[in-house]
Amino acid sequence: MIQGRVLCRISLLIILLITISAYAPWDFLGVYDKAEAATLLKEGQIAKAEGYIYHKEIKKDKVLYYVKNASVTTGSGSLSKTSFIFKLDSDVIPNYSKLNIEGKVKHFSSATNEGCFDMKKYYNSLGLYFELTDIGMYDFSCNCFVEKDLAYKIRQRISLVYNSCLPGEEAGFLSSVVIGEKSGLDGELKALFQNVGIAHILAVSGLHISVICMAVYRFLRKRGRGFVVCGLLAGSIAVIYGLLTGGSVSSIRAIGMFLIYLLAQITGESYDMPTAMAVIGDFLLLGNPLFIKNGSFIFSFGAVLGIYFIVLPLNNAFTNYFIYLRRSKKPHDKFYSDESMIHKLIQYICSSLVFSFGMFVAMLPLVTQLYHQTPLYSVFLNLIVLPFMPVVLGVGLIAGFIGACAGLGTSALIGWKMFPALLVKILLLICHFIIYQYELLSDFVQRLPGSAMVVGYRSMWSVVIYYLILLLIVYGLDYIEKSINSGKKINQRNTILIKAGALIFIAILWLYPPKGDFEIDILDVGQGDGIFINSGDGARFFIDGGSTSSDAVGQYTLLPFLKYKGAGSIDYWFLSHMDLDHVSGVLELLEQGYQIDNIVLSAEIPEGETLSQLLALAEHNGTNILYMKQGDVCGTRNLSFTCVYPYPEMVSDDVNDLSLCLLMQYENHGILTRETDGQENFLAFFGGDIAAEQEHAIASSGLVEHVDLLKVSHHGSRFSSDFSFLEVLSPDVAVISCAKINRYGHPSAEAIERLEAAAGHIYYTMNSGRVRMNASGVDEYISEKLF
Template sequence: MLQGRCLCKISLLIMIVIALSAYGPYDFLGLYGNSQAVDMFLTDGESVCSIGQIYRKEIKNDQTLYFVKDAQVVTDQGTLSSTSYYFNFNSDSIPIKSKIKLKGIIAKFQEPRNQGEFNIKDYYNSIGVCFQIKEVELIDVNEPELLDYDWFYRLNKSFVNVFRCTIEVEEAGILSSISVGNKSELDSDTRNLFQGVGLAHILAVSGLHVSIVCMLLYKLLRRFGVSFLLSSIFAGAVAFSYGIFTGGSLSSVRAIGMFLFYLLAQVLGESYDMLTAAGAMAIILLVTNPLYIRNGSFLLSFGAILSIWFIATPLNQSFMMFRKEQKNRWKLIKRNHGRMGDIAFKIINKLFDYIGGMLIFSFGINMGMFPLLVMLYHEVPTYSLILNILILPIMPLLLLFGLVGGILGITVGVEVAYIILKPCHFLIMYMETISKFFLGLPHSKMIVGSHGFLFIVVYYPLVILLIKYKVRLFRYIGLIGLYLMWLIPINGKFEIDFLDVGQGDGIYVNSGDGIHYFIDGGSTSKSKVGEYTILPFLKYKGVSSIDYWFLSHMDEDHVSGVFELLEQDYKIENIVLSAEIPKDDTLAKLIGIAEEKGTEILYMNSGDVLGSKHLRFTCVYPNDSAAVHVSSEGEIDLNALSLCLLMEYDRDEDGVCDYSGFFGGDISAEQETIIANMGLVEYVDLLKASHHGSRFSSDATFLESLSPKTAVISCSKRNRYGHPSIEAVERIEDVGAEIFYTMNSGQISISDEGIWSFIP
């Protein structure tokens, strides 16, 4: 498949070497040198002074992000040179290529603290940015004198303003993203909608845009008799300008670069080879920044090219050959029809060829992209194959209407642009309606979890071998089998995971027999803890639904993430509460959302048992002896009525508990004493320290009764409550328990193999 393609072979070798250094245990190429220098030299929160040059800017969340390169950062310890960073500013008036001097506070990018979390440090390093400077005070700005580098930026904003003046705000955001690559107006609901159904690629400037805008222009020039050279120069200049105009995303740079190679081949009279052009662009990009190899856009963009070449195109050619054989066999049948029957037969055949070809081609691309999507998102959109066929054909129209309407709006007036852009309203409405319909279908998104590297290494050779297999029936059965293999649910083994949710609790328990539990799930220090911490973890684990979600009580640091997951339609079969839980507004809201989403609410009394063949939870508190406190304002102490659970794991189903744990929510020493004195819980292997290690919890008598081997304290490093207290920690240590802290170790996992922390 790579015969004679020397550049491709060189590119592949370079990519393998860089990937080994970037993903392997040892960075032998020194790819992370700049990042390591920042980690060693700069301290989070320290004041610095910096000089550098702005090379890019974009609007995000109503602020302008300025990206600075070739910067010097001066601290009390010395100077860090040749580094890069970004800062936020409330004005976009500073031109690109300006040299600036500023003061500010260092903010390092945080690495993930739980499995599945987005690695923001990895992302920014992959685009050559090492840190952020906050609370910026500009000291000096030297603007470029010769050229106006902001012209394309202002032109882009003008297009966006035309869209906002002529169509609905939400539709303007979609059109701005599709036609001019500006995502500043794109709301999160729209982004999540298209990403959820596998259409996120239509919101990015890519090969589709280049083929429509630049290739169309080149073909028109050639049709009107313009020479190869002049047509190529003009179309190439437009492509280059369009890339700058749309922000120069990785996918657009790859597509425009390959188009320029196509034009060069036309001028030189050589044949164009897509694979060679892709290899050349990969080399160019990786020489510029080797860490692009870890960038999702880079992987998806080049992954799509390889999927088209090695999988989609051969499958499509095989299908067309099969159709040709069929048509030859049907010629005798056609002779028995009249003229009208012959015309109908031709129409049906052409329609079948078109739809079948699109399905096969889309299936081939999906086959190639599956491992990348699973690696990046741990889920796959089930109906993307069909949706691409329904929506991609209208994209050229939407793009052309957007560009022509924007140009006319700027040059002639928004009244004329309104006429041109009016069809965009119907096209976007069609896209959204179709996407919402498919998103609402059962199993529209399949959470498949994280698969090992070996799984992917075996997958691709099998796909290539099946494509080369001569018997079509076995070929497609095999490919569909491999396709469905990704959707097989992963039960996993027995494990308990204490997520680092900051100041709060979030505990996942896998029974090992296909039943998934969760205890609490909220935070007061992490915003959107459900969306950014809990849900990514569940996707990483391949958990498509939680069977039983226990909520100890209704405080925000225990329930905020659960509300988020319910609102995002994550499936929670049952929410389990204490039968003694006080009625309040938060509980009423939870019950309302649960009813709307089809989630059952279960209540446990003291002594009730809930579980599966290997694992069971027993409610030990509140009971008739519950110590309930009521304030002078009539408010009940929610912590005192926390649902307390004894977990027992029976590995061999022999009736003997192999591992036990106690989870007591936010109860205090008074409730712990009641539990100890009544003998409700005896020895346990694991203790989730009550109330995040508060000094009013972890009673000595209670701890002596349980005598845990391991204790886990879930809290934020910085919190206004002083958790964990020295007193509580000392009392836990006195009973011989080994203490783990999420604030230090990140996610803490316990399984049959032992205890593992995300941050060693």
């Protein structure tokens, strides 16, 4: 596939070496050297820095500045050629100006649970290694041209035009699509497009280059202009447009490949897509090797590779089959004649469907590795959405520039300005209609059954094997068929059907989430509780799920983790009581429509406002409500939960005293018999927020004994972890779930002292992140490799 492409081979070798160094245990190229050097700066330390502003954007009413080639000096040392970010209320500092600044060092936070957003990895992948906060002073210097900051001001002026003529979410959509300005992009609209598989239209990409720059180049060529003139003009427009849109990874990739195409046209050489892609990849990675772990980089280059090596061969095979059908028919058969419009329409639709399906299969592992789910209807939705994007882009760009030149949105419309303003509104009305249809269509698709298939995270080897099989199907089947039918005529129809069937089969295999092995995951939710349990025999359980220290814990912690684990639904969700640090996330998930088959409560749970809200949401979602009393058992073949507390008809003014307490038992039964194999027998106790009095009563009841795992009650409060209770349970492992900083003083020194005397090992989610127990032992999330 790359025979004779010497430059391509060299470039791909460089990319391969950087990839291995970034993902393998041994960083032999030092791609993490700058990131690791930045960690030596102490948090909160005053730092003086000197560097160059290369980008700025508005985020949450603040202006976020990106600084590169910086020298940083602190009281304990200095760094050179590093990069960082800082925020100001003002956008007064121009792009590409030299900066002097003083502030406090702040390191990016790392994710403490799987699936959650990792700020450290994200910014490191952009070549940014820390943030300066509490800015004490700053000044900058630049020449008169840089001082004008034209690209940024034009971008803001065009955004004002859109905001003055379109509803908020549509203006944000158009700003993102046309000029790469994402500050006004509505979060709900972005999430909607992500869920249905058309979020790629929000990024400045190759589509923009083909619509704008390639259109200019071809227009000039048709007018008889020479290669050099056309190339220089189109190339200049591409570079200017890239600067205008902020220079994202996808736009740099697209513009770079376009410039190589123009160079090939001017010099009379043939353009080679893999070589162009590899060269631009090297250009980006040699500047910042950690781009190899950036989602935009992976998606942008992955899409090009998918198109060239997977989609185009499939599309060509289908096109050749249609040509074969047309030629094999009799001359009087008008349906297959070249003049038949119906035939051309059918061929166009089928060809587009093959292209869309090919992209779905080619990008499937990349999508699921990043989002841990995939939209099943995106194959068909993109057929409708993509043909109208050139219209949105072209019309939106023209309207934006006309409005910006006329001062629309910045001054009163009087005199001659009324005429361009009217034209802009007419043009944007076209965009409004298309965007509105996108929203309606996406909302409809999102409501369809199975619109988003939760797949979970797969190992790197799974991704490699998937693509090897994919290449075997696309290329290997042709070779095998030619070898079998040597000298005979190949049946193209059967070849296409076999390939289609094989592609559908491996896609289904990838989409089918594995059951997983037995495990208990005590998540880091801050000041709260959240415990995921996989039975190992196909059932998933959750205990509590809330926080009072983390905003939107359901959206940003619980749901991402569940998607990472491939849990599109929960079979049984136990709620110990109705305090928000135990249920706030569950309420969020129910509001978002996440599937919970059964919610299990204590039979003695007191009434209250939170309980009423939970019951109403459960009824709306079709979730069953089950009540457990002492002695009731809930579970599956391998895993069972026994209610050991509260006692029947108990009442209390403190909801903590009536927490549902569960004794979990896991036994790995054989496949054909209910006899345990005797190798795995695991006991765990979960007690919500009960205090010492309730723990003492449970210990005296004889219902509990030694356990392998104790989820420490009430986040390590000094009023819990009774000595007699701990003595009976004598846990091998105790886990405390709480925030590092909380107003309750959790965990207390008294509780820790009692636990240290009774438990084998103690783990804290505030230090260890997610704590997992399975057949292999205990795993702490943030003790893993952070880079």
